[in-house]
Amino acid sequence: MTRRISRQLRIGKLTVGGDAPIVVQSMTKTDTHDIPATINQIKELEDCGCEIVRVAVPDKEAAGSLATIKKSVSLPIIADIHFDYRLALGALKAGVDGLRLNPGNIGDKEQVARVVAAAKEREVPIRIGVNAGSLPASFQPKTPLAKRMVSMALEQIRLMESLDFDLIKVSLKAFDVPTTIRAYQMIADKMPYPLHLGVTEAGLPRTGAVRSAIGIGVLLYQGIGDTIRVSLSAHPCEEVFVAYEILKSLGLRQRGPTLVSCPSCGRAEVDIIALAEAVSKRLEKIARPVKVAVMGCVVNGPSEAKDADVGLACGKGKGAIFRKGKVVGTVGKERFLEAIMTEIDKTA
Numbered sequence: 001m002t003r004r005i006s007r008q009l010r011i012g013k014l015t016v017g018g019d020a021p022i023v024v025q026s027m028t029k030t031d032t033h034d035i036p037a038t039i040n041q042i043k044e045l046e047d048c049g050c051e052i053v054r055v056a057v058p059d060k061e062a063a064g065s066l067a068t069i070k071k072s073v074s075l076p077i078i079a080d081i082h083f084d085y086r087l088a089l090g091a092l093k094a095g096v097d098g099l100r101l102n103p104g105n106i107g108d109k110e111q112v113a114r115v116v117a118a119a120k121e122r123e124v125p126i127r128i129g130v131n132a133g134s135l136p137a138s139f140q141p142k143t144p145l146a147k148r149m150v151s152m153a154l155e156q157i158r159l160m161e162s163l164d165f166d167l168i169k170v171s172l173k174a175f176d177v178p179t180t181i182r183a184y185q186m187i188a189d190k191m192p193y194p195l196h197l198g199v200t201e202a203g204l205p206r207t208g209a210v211r212s213a214i215g216i217g218v219l220l221y222q223g224i225g226d227t228i229r230v231s232l233s234a235h236p237c238e239e240v241f242v243a244y245e246i247l248k249s250l251g252l253r254q255r256g257p258t259l260v261s262c263p264s265c266g267r268a269e270v271d272i273i274a275l276a277e278a279v280s281k282r283l284e285k286i287a288r289p290v291k292v293a294v295m296g297c298v299v300n301g302p303s304e305a306k307d308a309d310v311g312l313a314c315g316k317g318k319g320a321i322f323r324k325g326k327v328v329g330t331v332g333k334e335r336f337l338e339a340i341m342t343e344i345d346k347t348a
Contacts, residue, residue, distance in 0.1 A: 001250075003223040006194040009125050009167050011052060012076030012097035016125075016169065016226055017194035022252055023227040024243045025196070026236040027054040027080070032062040035069060041236065042073045048237040049244060049255050049287070052227065054078040054100060063090035070095045078127070082134075085111035092118045098169075100127045103156045104134035112156070116163045125167040128156045130183075131200055132174035145174065146182035150190070157191055168193040169227070173200035177215040184219050194226035201231060208232040209242045217246050254289040257344075260304055260311075261294040269316040270333055272296035278337050283344075290347055292340070293322075310343045312336060323347070 008018035016023055026045055030037040032055055042053050053075045057063050063079075070077050078098040079091035083105050091099060092115075099119060106112060119126050130149045140148045149172045160168055170193050172183035180199050188195065199215040202208035212230040219225050228246070230239040247253035261276035262268070276294045283292065293311035295301030302320070305311025311322040319336055321329045323343050331339040 001221055001223050004188055004195075004225075006226055007166070007192045009169065009194065010123075011078070011125055014051060014076055020226070022220070022225060022247060023051045024049060024240055024247070024253075025052040025054065025078075025227050025229040026050045026239045026243075027229065027231075028056070029236055032056055032058070032065050032069075035065050038065070038069055039072045042069070042075055042077075045236055045240065046073070046075050048240045050075065050236070050240045052076045052078060052098075054080050054229075056080045057087045057091055058082075060087070060090065063087050063094065066091055066094035066096055081106070085115050088115040089118055092122055092124060096124065098125045098127065100129045101156075102129050102131060102134055103152055104131060104136060104139075109159060112159060113163055116160055116165045119167065120163070120165050123167065125169055126160070126165075127169040127171060127196060128153050128160075129196075130170075130172045132176070132179060133200070145176075146172075146179050146186060149174070149179075149183045150186045153187060154190060157193070166193075169196055170194070171196040171198060173198050173231075175199065175201050177211055180215045181218055184224050185222070188224050195224060196227045196229070197225040198229045198231055203233060205232050205234045205238055205242075208234075209245075212242060213246050213249075216243075217250065220246070220250055220252060255287065256289065257283040257286050258289070258291045259283060259294065260291065260308060262296045262300065262304075264296050267299065268296035268314070270296060270314045270319075270336070272314065275312075275314075275336055279340060282337070282341055286344070288348065290344060292344060294340070309347050310340060312340045 006017040028041050030041050057079045076097035079096045080100045081088045082102050130153045174180045197216045199212045202211045230242040232239050244255050264272040291308045293304045293308035295304050295313050301313035305313040305322040306325045313320045318332050320327050
């Protein structure tokens with residue numbers, strides 16, 4: 001795949017766009033007024049691999065919390081601003097690393113200009129975050145939704161460029177996957193700025209992960225996208241896990257283990273589903289890339305196990321353990337889990 005090369009910018013100490021790795025982002029789900037809870041969740045996100053975190057700023061008090069939060073964490077902080085431009089000014093004063101502005105509910109050009117001037121002075125990037133659900137009803141009402149989203153983003157880009165500001169990132173999110181894909185495809189060659197990908201309000205983990213993987217995955221495969229966020233009704237670390245799985249599936253980033261496991265069928269002579277679930281649970285504590293195969297029969301088992309860093313090809317009551325393509329032992333089914341974890345530890 002050939003990646004769209006966007007203009008690079010810095011968010012805190014992180015480089016976004018150009019040939020930089022695609023960045024994984026999430027958002028805190030705590031009440032920003034609760035400073036200890038928000039700090040704790042940001043640290044949890046850092047531990048699970050999140051690289052940028054967005055924090056909701058619903059009011060003046062929340063904006064006032066940002067300075068303390070920023071001083072207590074290492075991840076770049078993006079302030080999520082809606083409706084009131086003064087919250088953006090307060091967030092900038094607190095030292096945030098970036099802003100997200102929704103042009104659908106901050107439409108006054110003079111107010112946007114004041115925010116842009118303050119961001120320019122501090123060299124802080126602004127994401128123009130267009131959401132399908134918050135477009136003004138009066139904005140090009142007869143135009144197809146994806147085109148409306150693109151028009152809104154381009155209008156804001158032109159405004160910021162007219163103010164001599166180019167530290168811009170753009171997102172165009174909808175719940176509807178085809179609309180999201182079309183919007184990003186339409187804008188990709190119309191401006192040079194980095195694109196933040198996501199399917200908004202994707203839902204609970206089981207369905208939301210699928211919806212996000214399709215929407216984000218199609219765009220990434222087409223070379224579009226510089227940062228991603230998977231929006232799930234779940235703990236934000238679940239969003240980060242799914243984001244990395246999307247990137248790993250396309251060979252774009254490697255973080256943490258990749259588990260290959262067969263779906264099981266009538267040929268399996270062990271409970272491969274329970275075993276795979278147990279291995280997956282143990283792998284959660286590992287951050288380094290390692291490919292692990294848990295296979296249940298002789299059809300694909302030996303080949304997949306041989307191809308992995310560590311693999312188990314199960315048979316009747318026993319299984320062969322592979323490491324880097326070679327059989328290193330045969331174990332009984334009561335030792336399957338511990339044997340495969342022992343070999344994984346040896347790959348560290």
